[in-house]
Structure formats: structure tokens, C-alpha cells
Amino acid sequence: MTLKAREHRLGWGLVAPALLWTGAFFALPFLAMLALSFARMEGRQIVPALDPGNYTRFLTDPTLFGALLNSLEITVLVTALSVVLAWPLAAIIAFRVPARWQRLALLLAVLPFWTSYVVRSYAWLLVLGQNGVVNRGLMAVGAIAEPLEISATRTATVIGFVHFFVMLLTLTIYANLIQLSPNYARAAADLGAGRWQTFRHVILPLTLPGVVTGAFLTFVLCIGDYITPQILGGNSELTVPQLIMLQLGRSGNFPLASALSVVLMAVVTLAYFACGRWLRLDRV
Amino acid sequence: MRVLSWLYLALAYVFVFLPVAVLVAFSFQDGRLPVPPFKGVSFRWYEKVLGDGDLMAALGHSFLVAVVSSLIALVLGFLAAHALARVALPGSALMRGVLIAPMTVSYLIVALGLLNLFNLTGVRLSLWTAGIGHVVINLPLCFAILYAAMGDHQKNAERAARDLGAAEWQVLALVSAPMLAMPLAAAFFLSVTFSWDEFIIAFLLTRFDVTLPVEIWSMLKSGLSPATNAVGSLVFLVSVTLVILLEILVFRRAK
Amino acid sequence: MTADVQIQAVSQRFGASTVLDNVSLEIAAGEFVVLLGPSGCGKTTLLNLIGGFAEPTAGAVRIGGRDMAGLAPQHRPTTTVFQDYALFPHMTLRDNVAFGLRMRGVAKAKRGEKADAMLALVGLEGRGDRRPHELSGGQRQRVALARALAVEPDVLLLDEPLGALDLKLRRQMQDELKSIQRRIGTTFVHVTHDQEEAMAIADRIVVMNAGRIEDHGPPREVYLHPKTLFTASFMGEVNRIPIAGGQAPFGPVALPDGTLCLRPEAITESGPLRIGPCRVLEAAFFGAHVRAHVAPVSAPDLKLVVHLPQSAMPAPGQVLDLGAETWGVLST
Incomplete structure (x- = not known):
């Protein structure tokens, strides 16, 4: 056996367990x-078939299709708001906080992430x-006389x-910002760019991959989440994951739940291709 | 600008910590409801929670599932990353894509798919089935972290070891793994925290023995209670301890 | 401890590109051979073929008469010193050097002893408990050398081992490499793109270009009597003067048609092969010599580079009467 063949056999052997598991x-x-x-x-019986009925039902039933619209609206709003607030x-933290306190400042800023x-x-x-x-x-x-209706609304879900x-x-x-050499900003300033121009033409484009990757993750996690809309949004307007869980729990309608999942995945795949150019998932 | 920056930072901290602060504060509520007014400090909810057999069992289950599934994900991810970083296999870009793919899919879909599979094959739901799901979601994470950490420096050291007569398992055990100690630890801790917190997979794929998030979920259904605050605070404490340990052990030393 | 290497009609292709094209080379046991060439010439690929990190598309590699086909690096009587040293950062120097022996099942005490002796050989006596990150570049280089030599290979392969060192340290390490090689007698095959390094250490230089061997021989031979234009210009600076019908641009010469190659230091005021009066265009002091650009008065378009003695410092515009030394006429 040649060296290359032996290398390949070894490589396959090592990658096989992970591939098999994922497969x-x-x-x-x-x-x-x-x-x-x-x-x-x-009835309550699942009959194997090649019936697109679940998909046509999804497209025609306003509750089902409305749920997708709800999900999309919430997700897009959340993704945009989060990017604008997080940047x-x-x-x-990266540029104002002194270097030795940066890790602590970051650790603190994201500590509740780990709850x-x-x-x-529930805490919200x-x-x-x-x-x-x-x-x-x-x-x-004395700002208000009656309690505001925040919980069990879309606002609560979004917050x-x-x-x-x-x-x-x-x-x-x-992570993206601190990898940037300070010389980029220096070079831009040296060449006569103002603060805003430096930000607009140098720093922002350089952080775009990090932003897009983060935004994509946000999109994926947000659109597929059941917990937050269920606890905070209640049943006033359903999202797709809530609908899927309803199908599983109440009626045991696995086929419809599966169809809704496929739709959800198709949406995510579209989003993936939409930002594919800047996406660096293997470098998260 | 400067003042605005600090103001923004301060507001961000308030926003980020508000729910956690409320959660922890009202876990000490000396009353039946975890909402204002605050009626005084009491530890009775912690006593109740710590004395709750179901909760403590769920805690143990969560720990077991988190550690075992993370270990499996770590080993599989390490071997695959090692192979794909070093051997030019045909279709390796495709394989990387396949291994990362579960990252781009909602946990709910992973859970539903596995639920279908287990129903179809007649596998009984248990902590093990939830653990399988957790490996599926943590494997891409471990793989991605370790694959990114395997630079040329690493590859050359492995080459040198092989040149000096090391068999493949010796290369892995004596050179690759020790050189990757930090990313290995990071991947493991991250997996543990993700698995420890994960709800939907554990909810759909367990039956009688459940994990802590699922147990907390069932507490929620009976309405607001300082007991839930107490459990939540404890879980937060554990997660934060893990994160700080990771920070101190891994990132501090990496510098 | 030492063995000869035969490279027999070796070719290496990756898809459509040919990295090595029918290369044959005999390396004697105990010889210090340097593979020299620009980047992409195939020298590192050839080294990898000897070390077993790749296999040739065609042809054979024999070490000590034994065909190496299908043998992985660990089963060949070769070890490699890598360009970035590839020291194991988590092991002490002793453990690094003893690694190969450990793989061969040598007992701990014995391999420690041997490692210490190897560290002493490369001038790092008593530092066995340090770790690689505590060392300077030159010291790491020595550890890598000790590690590769500890398993007593027949052939040591060195892949641009001095490339990461600064100039001064590089010159010093060249001398040490050479003296270590003399002492242990192992065959050394060393890859570099630095022709000064090649001349400093090689018994024989193998000049490579575009996947082929252009020339080979002792340093003096390839420098003074290069077989091709490529070798002539790669080994050092060279003036190329076209000759047609016994005429050079500056006048008649008693040489066959072709290209006359002159090293800058072969052009002097007393050289017997007369070029005639030349105008100095510019001159710069280079320490050991003065490097000047001149143009023959009779052929102002022909720019020549000459090395004049340290003491001379001609002003631009000055006219010098120059000629070539016969030893400096390269036969191409």
C-alpha cells in the first residue's frame, strides 16, 4: 500500500466516528x-404517504402561515436591534476600557448569558x-396609574x-474588534480620515464578518426558540416553534410538526445563503 | 463622546443584570410571591429547594448528561479535526460542512428529528437519548474550536513526532492533545455549560428521569414562586462558577 | 550512522503541474549536500520524497541500497530538522531530544543520558530541564538538530533550518552545522535558497530550477564553472555580454559566439581581456569592496557591475581602463 493510501485510511478512520454520529x-x-x-x-394514526397536504395546509391556514410571519418579524427585529445595541x-469595551480591565468588563457584560x-x-x-x-x-x-401590559405580548418576547x-x-x-491591528485606524487617520470616515470605511467593513456571523447565529437561535416566546409572549400570537410543540403535545400530529420544521429549516437555509459570503462558521 | 461611552456601558450593564438581580433578590423573599414589595430576607425557599428530591435528582441527571455527552463530543470532534486538519482527504470541505451543519439548525429540529427516529426504531426515551442529542449539538462546537486551533505549528510538530517514530496514537496522546490542552479545555467547558442549560432536546427526549431545566419548566407551570427563583439562582451560580473557572484556568494561562 | 542516497529518475506531479521532472541524483554516504534553488524549484519536494512525507509519482528513492517505496517517515533511516523547528512546546528540552528514543522503547534513564549528551554536542549542556519557549531562535535550532540526531539517522534532512535566524546567527550556525556533520559523519541533505549559505557548508551544491537539476558540484565548481546561465546568475551577480562573430559590444574578443559571463569581481584595471575605457555611472562603498556601475565608452548601452578594491572610490563620470581576469570568464 502506498503512503498516500495509508494516510487516507488513517484519516477516514479518525473522521468516521464523528461523521457516523452526525449521519x-x-x-x-x-x-x-x-x-x-x-x-x-x-385519526391519531400516522399513515405513510406522499401527500403535500401538510404544506398546502401551511400555506392556506392563516394560523399556520401567520405564525411564520410572526416568527420572521420578531426574528428580524431582534437581530437588527441586537446588532445595533451590541456593536x-x-x-x-474594546477601545475605551483599559486593556487590563477588558476581559473582566467583557466577562461581566455577558455573565447572564450563562444562566x-x-x-x-422566567426572570424577565x-x-x-x-x-x-x-x-x-x-x-x-406615579408615572402610570394602571400596570402596563408588557408580559404576554410581543414586546416582552423581543426584550x-x-x-x-x-x-x-x-x-x-x-472578538473581531480586538483582532484588528490598531495600525488600521492609525493608517486611516494618517491618510487624513476623520473619526467617522475611519469607522465607516475601515473599522466597520473589517468587522463585517464577525457581525454577519453573529447576526446569522442570532437569526438561527431566535427563529427556532420555543422557550422565550412561550414564557414571555404567552399564547397571544404564536411562533412556529410554539406551533410545532402544540402539534406534538396536543394532537400528536407528527407529520404537520415535521412539515413546519422543514419550513423553518428552509428559512434558515435561505438566510444562510443570503449572508453566506461573509459567514465564517468554522471560526466562531 | 467619552462620557456618552461610559453612560452607555453603565446602561448596558443595568439592562444585562436587571433580570438576574431581580431573580436573585426575590429568591430571598419572605413571602409567597417573587414580586415587589420585598417582605424581608428568608432562606426558606433555598431550604425547600435543596430538600426537594426530584430537583436534586434532576440536578444529578443534568450533571451526568452534561459531562458524558461533552466528553463524547470532545473526543469525536478532536479525532475528526485532527484528521481533517492533517490528511488531505477527498471531499474534506464537504465533510467539514457536514460536521458543522447541526450548528445552523434549531435545537428544536434536532430534537424533533431524533424523537421521530427513536419512535420509529422503538428506542425508549431516557437520559441517554437526551445525551445523544446533546452530543449532536456540541460536536460541531468542539470540532470547530479544535479545527481552528490546529495551525501549521501544530501540524509540523506532529510531523516531527511521526518522523521520530511515533505511531498515530502516540502522536495524538503525546503531542497533539497536550499542545491543544487549552482549546480542548475550552471546548469541553463550553459543551458542559451548553448541555447543562439545554431545555428543548432534554424536554422532548427524556421521559421519567429528567434534567434540571425540564424540572424547572414544570415548576414554572404552577406559577410564580420564590422557589423557582432559588433554583434559578443556584443554577446561575453553578454556570458562573464554571465560566470563571474556565476564564482563570484556560484564558489566563493561555496568555 | 550513515548511508548513501540514490534518487532514480524521480518525478512528482500534482494534477497538471510538474514539481519534479525526472530528477536523478547520487549522494555519497557522509556527504554534505545542499539543494539550492529559488522558491518553487522543487527542492523541498525532493527533500520530502527522501524523508517519506510524500511519494514520487514516478521513480525510486534508495537509501543504503534499500528501496524506500511505501515506507512511512518513521520507518526510514532519516530524520528531519524542520524549518520552524517543530519542537514540542509542552516538553522539556531533554524530553524533546529523547522523544525518538522513547518511541523506540529505550528506557527512561538511558534515553535521558543520551539526550543530555546530544544537547552537549550542540552546545546546550545542562539546559535539559528548560522548555522551548525559554530559548532564543538559535538555541531552538540546536535543540531541533539534537532531537533529529539523537536517533542516529543514516541521513539527516534539513529543510531551510536557518531561514528564521538573523544573518549573524545564521553564519555562526552554518559553521556549527558543518563541524557537527564532520564529527558524526552522517549524510546531510540541506535545503536552502541562500547561495552564500550553500557555499559555506556544502561538500556539493545541487542547483535546482523548475523541477530539474541545473548543475551540481563543489561550491568552487558551480561558482566558477557553472554549466548553465541560470546557475551562473543564481550563484552570484553576473554581467552577461553577448558575443557574435568574435565581436563583443565593446570590441573584438577571442571567444566563441554566445554569452560571456563575467563576475563583478573578475573585472579589474589589470585584467588581460581588455574591455577598454569605461565611464563610472555610480559607485557605492560595500565594506569589503566598492561596487560600481560602469559603461564602456565604446558601448555606452552596456551596463556592467564591477567590484573595485576597497581603496578605490571613483567619482561618477570618471573613466577607468578595465579588463577581465581570465579565471572570471565563465564557460557558457
């Missing part, structure tokens, strides 16, 4: 899900709820999401 527990289930999305429900935060997902949403419920800290506080100072993703994006953008 068996990710690719295969996905294919099964795809097949199941074309199955039919008869300055990351920049302030349990469920607990974090305590803040935003009818008797929550915000309402009680505002009523105590909960933005809280989480600002932290995530601060991490990715900060």
Missing part, C-alpha cells in the same frame, strides 16, 4: 422528518409582569430575546 443522529433523522412531513394523519457595547435559558425568561417575567418590578416601580413614582442576543453578539463582535 445517524442528525442527517438520518432529518431525512426521516422530511419523509414524515409528507405523511397523513388518519457600541463591544466597541466601548439557564428557562431561568432567564418577574421584571415585566403585571406585578413586576417595572410596573410596580413606575406606579410607585427577552434582545437581552440574550446582545450578549452573544457582544462576544462575537468584540
Whole structure:
């Protein structure tokens, strides 16, 4: 056997376990899900078929299609807000905070990132709820007479999401910013660029890969999340993940749940190709 | 500009810590509801929580699932990253894509796919099935971190070891792994925290023995209670300890 | 401890590009051979073929008469000193040097002893407990050398080992490499693109270009009697003067048609092959000599580079009467 063949056999041997795992527990289930999305429900029985009914139902049923619109609206809003809020935060930590305090400042800024997902949403419920800290506080100072309806609305969902993703994006953008050599800004200034021009033409384009990668992760995690809209948004307007969970729990309608998942994945794939050029997932 | 920067930073910290502060503060509430007014300090909710057998069992389950699934993800990710970084296999770009792919998919879809698979094959749901799901989501993370960490320096050292007569397992054990100690630790700790916090996979893929986030979820259903605050605070404490350990052990030494 | 290397009609192709084209070379046991050439000439590929990090598309590599086909690096009687040293950062110097012996199952005490002896050989006596990051570039280089030599290879392969060192240290390490090689008698195959380094250490220089061997021989031979124009200009600065019908641009010469190659230091005021009066265009002091650009009065378009003695410092515009030394006429 040649050296190259031996190298290859070794390489395959080492990469095989990971590939097999991903194949068996990710690719295969996905294919099964795809097949199941074309199955039919008869009573509580799943009947294998090649029936696009779940998809036509999705397109025609306003509850189902509306959920996708809700999901998209929330996700786009959350992603945009998070980027806009996180960029300055990351920049302030990277450029204003003295070098020796930077790691601490960053660690603090994202510490609640590490709280349990469920607990974090619950905590926002305590803040935003009818008797929550915000309402009680505002009523105590006389700003409002009646408690605001924040919890169980889209606003609460968005606040909960933005809280989480600002932290995530601060991490990715900060990592991008500190890798930039200070000489870029110096060179730009040296060549006569003002602060705004330096930012607009040099720093911002250089951080674009980090921003896009972070924004994509935000998009993926946000659009697929069940917990935050369920706890904070309640049942007033459903998102796709909430709808999927409803199908699983109430009616055991696995085919419809699968079809909705496929739709969700298609949306994510579209988003992936939309920002594919700048995406560096292997360098997160 | 300067003043505005500090103001922004301060506001950001307030926003980021507001829910956590409220959570922790009202875990000491001497009353039945974790909302204002604050009625005094009491540790009774912590006593209740620590004495709750189901919760403590869930805590143990979470720990077990997190450590075991992270170890598996770490080993698989390490071997794959090593192979793809060093051997020019045909289709290696495709393989990298396949290994990273689960990162771009919602946990809910991973969970639903596995639930279908287990239903179809008649596998009974348990902590093990949830663990399988956690490996699926943590494997891309471990792979990506380790693959990015394998630079030319690393490759040349491995080449030198091979040149001096090391068999492949010796290269891995004596050169690659020790040289990658920091990224290995980082990948492991990150996996553990992700698995430890993960809800939807654990919720859909466990049956009788559940993990802590699932147990907390079922507490939520019975409404607001300082007991939930107490559990949440404890979980936060554990996560934060892990992160700070990681910071001190890995990043400080890496400098 | 030492062996000869035979490279027999070796070719290496990657897809459409040919990196090595039918290369044959015999290296004697105990010889210090330097593969010299510009980047991309195939010298590192050839080294990799000897070391077993790649296999030739065609042809064979024999070491000590044994065909190396299908043998992985660890099974060949060769070791390599890598360009970036590739020291194991998590091991002490002793453990680094003893690594190969450990792989061969040598007992701990014995391999430690041997490692210390090797460290002493390269001038790092008593530093076995240090770690690579505590060392300077030159010291790391020595550790890499000691590590590769500790397993007593028949052939030591060196891949631009001095490339990362500054000039002064590089000159010093060249001398040490040469003296170590003399002492242990192992065959050394050394790759570099620095022709001064090649001349300083080689028993024989193999000049490579575009996947072929252009020339080979002792340093003096390839410098003074290069077989090709490429070698002539790669080994050092050279003036090329076209000759047609016994006429050079500056006048008649008793040489066959072709290109007359003159080293700058071969042009002097007393040289017997007369060029005639030349106008100095510019001159700069180079320490050991004065480097000047001149043009023959009779052929002002022909620019020549000459090395004049240290003491001379002609002003631009000055006219010198120059001629070439016969030893400096390169036969191409």
C-alpha cells in the first residue's frame, strides 16, 4: 500500500466516528422528518404517504402561515436591534476600557448569558409582569396609574430575546474588534480620515464578518426558540416553534410538526445563503 | 463622546443584570410571591429547594448528561479535526460542512428529528437519548474550536513526532492533545455549560428521569414562586462558577 | 550512522503541474549536500520524497541500497530538522531530544543520558530541564538538530533550518552545522535558497530550477564553472555580454559566439581581456569592496557591475581602463 493510501485510511478512520454520529443522529433523522412531513394523519394514526397536504395546509391556514410571519418579524427585529445595541457595547469595551480591565468588563457584560435559558425568561417575567418590578416601580413614582401590559405580548418576547442576543453578539463582535491591528485606524487617520470616515470605511467593513456571523447565529437561535416566546409572549400570537410543540403535545400530529420544521429549516437555509459570503462558521 | 461611552456601558450593564438581580433578590423573599414589595430576607425557599428530591435528582441527571455527552463530543470532534486538519482527504470541505451543519439548525429540529427516529426504531426515551442529542449539538462546537486551533505549528510538530517514530496514537496522546490542552479545555467547558442549560432536546427526549431545566419548566407551570427563583439562582451560580473557572484556568494561562 | 542516497529518475506531479521532472541524483554516504534553488524549484519536494512525507509519482528513492517505496517517515533511516523547528512546546528540552528514543522503547534513564549528551554536542549542556519557549531562535535550532540526531539517522534532512535566524546567527550556525556533520559523519541533505549559505557548508551544491537539476558540484565548481546561465546568475551577480562573430559590444574578443559571463569581481584595471575605457555611472562603498556601475565608452548601452578594491572610490563620470581576469570568464 502506498503512503498516500495509508494516510487516507488513517484519516477516514479518525473522521468516521464523528461523521457516523452526525449521519445517524442528525442527517438520518432529518431525512426521516422530511419523509414524515409528507405523511397523513388518519385519526391519531400516522399513515405513510406522499401527500403535500401538510404544506398546502401551511400555506392556506392563516394560523399556520401567520405564525411564520410572526416568527420572521420578531426574528428580524431582534437581530437588527441586537446588532445595533451590541456593536457600541463591544466597541466601548474594546477601545475605551483599559486593556487590563477588558476581559473582566467583557466577562461581566455577558455573565447572564450563562444562566439557564428557562431561568432567564422566567426572570424577565418577574421584571415585566403585571406585578413586576417595572410596573410596580413606575406606579410607585406615579408615572402610570394602571400596570402596563408588557408580559404576554410581543414586546416582552423581543426584550427577552434582545437581552440574550446582545450578549452573544457582544462576544462575537468584540472578538473581531480586538483582532484588528490598531495600525488600521492609525493608517486611516494618517491618510487624513476623520473619526467617522475611519469607522465607516475601515473599522466597520473589517468587522463585517464577525457581525454577519453573529447576526446569522442570532437569526438561527431566535427563529427556532420555543422557550422565550412561550414564557414571555404567552399564547397571544404564536411562533412556529410554539406551533410545532402544540402539534406534538396536543394532537400528536407528527407529520404537520415535521412539515413546519422543514419550513423553518428552509428559512434558515435561505438566510444562510443570503449572508453566506461573509459567514465564517468554522471560526466562531 | 467619552462620557456618552461610559453612560452607555453603565446602561448596558443595568439592562444585562436587571433580570438576574431581580431573580436573585426575590429568591430571598419572605413571602409567597417573587414580586415587589420585598417582605424581608428568608432562606426558606433555598431550604425547600435543596430538600426537594426530584430537583436534586434532576440536578444529578443534568450533571451526568452534561459531562458524558461533552466528553463524547470532545473526543469525536478532536479525532475528526485532527484528521481533517492533517490528511488531505477527498471531499474534506464537504465533510467539514457536514460536521458543522447541526450548528445552523434549531435545537428544536434536532430534537424533533431524533424523537421521530427513536419512535420509529422503538428506542425508549431516557437520559441517554437526551445525551445523544446533546452530543449532536456540541460536536460541531468542539470540532470547530479544535479545527481552528490546529495551525501549521501544530501540524509540523506532529510531523516531527511521526518522523521520530511515533505511531498515530502516540502522536495524538503525546503531542497533539497536550499542545491543544487549552482549546480542548475550552471546548469541553463550553459543551458542559451548553448541555447543562439545554431545555428543548432534554424536554422532548427524556421521559421519567429528567434534567434540571425540564424540572424547572414544570415548576414554572404552577406559577410564580420564590422557589423557582432559588433554583434559578443556584443554577446561575453553578454556570458562573464554571465560566470563571474556565476564564482563570484556560484564558489566563493561555496568555 | 550513515548511508548513501540514490534518487532514480524521480518525478512528482500534482494534477497538471510538474514539481519534479525526472530528477536523478547520487549522494555519497557522509556527504554534505545542499539543494539550492529559488522558491518553487522543487527542492523541498525532493527533500520530502527522501524523508517519506510524500511519494514520487514516478521513480525510486534508495537509501543504503534499500528501496524506500511505501515506507512511512518513521520507518526510514532519516530524520528531519524542520524549518520552524517543530519542537514540542509542552516538553522539556531533554524530553524533546529523547522523544525518538522513547518511541523506540529505550528506557527512561538511558534515553535521558543520551539526550543530555546530544544537547552537549550542540552546545546546550545542562539546559535539559528548560522548555522551548525559554530559548532564543538559535538555541531552538540546536535543540531541533539534537532531537533529529539523537536517533542516529543514516541521513539527516534539513529543510531551510536557518531561514528564521538573523544573518549573524545564521553564519555562526552554518559553521556549527558543518563541524557537527564532520564529527558524526552522517549524510546531510540541506535545503536552502541562500547561495552564500550553500557555499559555506556544502561538500556539493545541487542547483535546482523548475523541477530539474541545473548543475551540481563543489561550491568552487558551480561558482566558477557553472554549466548553465541560470546557475551562473543564481550563484552570484553576473554581467552577461553577448558575443557574435568574435565581436563583443565593446570590441573584438577571442571567444566563441554566445554569452560571456563575467563576475563583478573578475573585472579589474589589470585584467588581460581588455574591455577598454569605461565611464563610472555610480559607485557605492560595500565594506569589503566598492561596487560600481560602469559603461564602456565604446558601448555606452552596456551596463556592467564591477567590484573595485576597497581603496578605490571613483567619482561618477570618471573613466577607468578595465579588463577581465581570465579565471572570471565563465564557460557558457
